[in-house]
Amino acid sequence: MSETSGHSPRSADDPEPLRVVLAKLGFDGHDRGLKVVARTLRDAGMEVIYLGLRQTTESIIAACEQEDADVIGLSMHNAGHLTLAPRMVQAVDTAGLDVPVVIGGIVPAEDVNVLIEAGVAAVLGPGASAEEVVAAVKAAVTRQSAAR
């Protein structure tokens, strides 16, 4: 059989649906946006593993492993992004997972580059259209598989 080590090789044009884990980290109760994103990604033909509220980096990593996810989407609305987003990226690296992290929610413009430099694949603000959300997720997966 073909090479099966490492993460199953994926690219955004793979005919099988992308698998996306969506979650909110810690005590951030605003999940309306995440639900809209879940619906948006579903309508774009993706499989959304919806973890919802009050997740930890550990629970997200565990879900990614069991679900063989291609990308993690985190929604942040309580100004915790500078602490939590890099921590998530760190946790993914420590676990040795080959999965990009996309952030959505309220992130001030001056923080976006800080997150990108910390290893976040993309940051989506409240003005992002459905098309932009889908394109960002696909691009994150494509870049990740290209870097492999």
Added chain:
Amino acid sequence: MSPNSLDEQFEAARAGNRRVLGRLLTMVERQDDNAVVVSERAHRDAGQARVIGVTGAPGSGKSTITGHLAAVSGADQPAILAIDPSSPLTGGAILGDRIRMDNNVSSNTFIRSMATRGHAGGLAVAVPDAVRVLDAAGYDPIIVETVGVGQVEVTIAAAADTTVVVVTPGWGDAVQANKAGLLEVADIFVVNKADRPDARGARRDLELMLDLGHRDDWRAPIVLTTATEGEGIDDLWAEVERHTSYLHDSGELARRRCRRRRSEVADRIELGLRDRAHRLIEAHSGEFALDRVERHELSPAAAAQQLLASLIPDNHPED
């Protein structure tokens, strides 16, 4: 560092490497050429685990009950396969069962969400393969949860050693109970949300239905639960254990598994034939037959018969 050969991957999965197990499941879920090889390797070690099916209407509390069952089983390594429908329009899916389980299950539980995906009937073979992989990786029990709507979903939940059907108060009366195909597959009934009025009415209707006759010497017990509070879950698990003993003592387990093997092989033949049928119709002989149908020289039935005969001889020598 990453295991390469299939044997190494199964070894790693057995030793608790969940990422490797997750990937093996992806391979069988895709039902591509790798899937056949993975399935074959898994089949060598499979057959040890208890398989429990949980099904019922949307919102009846299946996922919450499933999570509780994994926890009260007291097993070292329980696994849950949670199946949700894909959108027929976009192929996408929202797999939300984990949020009903996370609070109940312990970290030793392996949960995998599966979407029904587009391929017609594919689920009927992808799920047994996923169960086989979990089984070979040492997980036990394996709880398969499906929404009890649609023939395929009910059939999948019914293809278990023990099938639990979840209903809620107000779901219907004795007449509904007799016409719903869902209920015929139950080894155990759960009336969930039993804190609501008329839970006892729901139980009475089920009892009435069962009084009219049941399949064999096992009469499906009815357990009342309030899953969000964890009430009645111990009773439910006790009934699962009792049914397991019944399966062993009566010889029904071997009969069930024999039926399951037969129907899986039949399903796979059917899928393979369907695939070949589509290719045949695209091929030259298919085009030719279709042209004759268009000119009214051949009926669709006759064309199908001719093409089918080219796939399989009508009078098989073994018949």
